[in-house]
Amino acid sequence: MYRDGKGVPQSSEVAVKWFRKAAEQENAKAQYNLGVMYYEGESVPQSDEEAVKWYRKSAEQGLADAQYNLGFMYHKGKGVPQSDGEAVKWYTKSAEQENAKAQFNLAYMYGNGHGVPQSDEDAITWLKKSAEQGNQRAQAKLGEMSQKV
Structure with a gap:
């Protein structure tokens, strides 16, 4: 308030x-x-x-927004040593609670093999989940990908 x-x-x-x-x-x-x-x-x-x-x-x-922010801090190395593995851990916890930003960032991590084995399939799965929630960045990325096919 x-x-x-x-x-x-x-x-x-x-x-x-x-x-x-x-x-x-x-x-x-x-x-x-x-x-x-x-x-x-x-x-x-x-x-x-x-x-x-x-x-x-x-x-x-278990607060999804905090899990996302903690993942971001690990991803960027802000206030903690940079760790893609820790970023993926916290992004996943948040993404599983339908946090669209975490889903988008998790798609990026899978797509680029940061902190997890590279997987286009997992990247697309998380990208679609994020896009379905209205994340414009995810929608744009899916649009770009469909033009390349």
């Missing part, structure tokens, strides 16, 4: 305070939101390491 100013005056500083209180009580959504604020440097010092810490806590509780 405070972060978006819904029903109260917008205040990122107050949002951080309440997210932290809830995050410390193992609230997965608050942990995720705190991770986002650290990643973006919103009312806290920007810190990829702190973002990873909170994303991980949330991801381990």
Whole structure:
């Protein structure tokens, strides 16, 4: 509420305070939101390491958006050593919960053999799942691929 100013005056500083209180009580959504604020440097010092810490806590509780973000951090080596294997692990957990961005990134990993054996079949499977959810990047990629056939 405070972060978006819904029903109260917008205040990122107050949002951080309440997210932290809830995050410390193992609230997965608050942990995720705190991770986002650290990643973006919103009312806290920007810190990829702190973002990873909170994303991980949330991801381990099964929150798909946190799993995607943690996968992204491993994929890009932000706040953690770069690891395609770890990226695939977290993208897969998120993709299996219908996260379209995770499905798209997982398709990329399979298509290029990053962290998994290269597999056009698996890449297309995940790309289709992402596209079916309205992911425009996945739709465009499928369109490009169909023109090459």
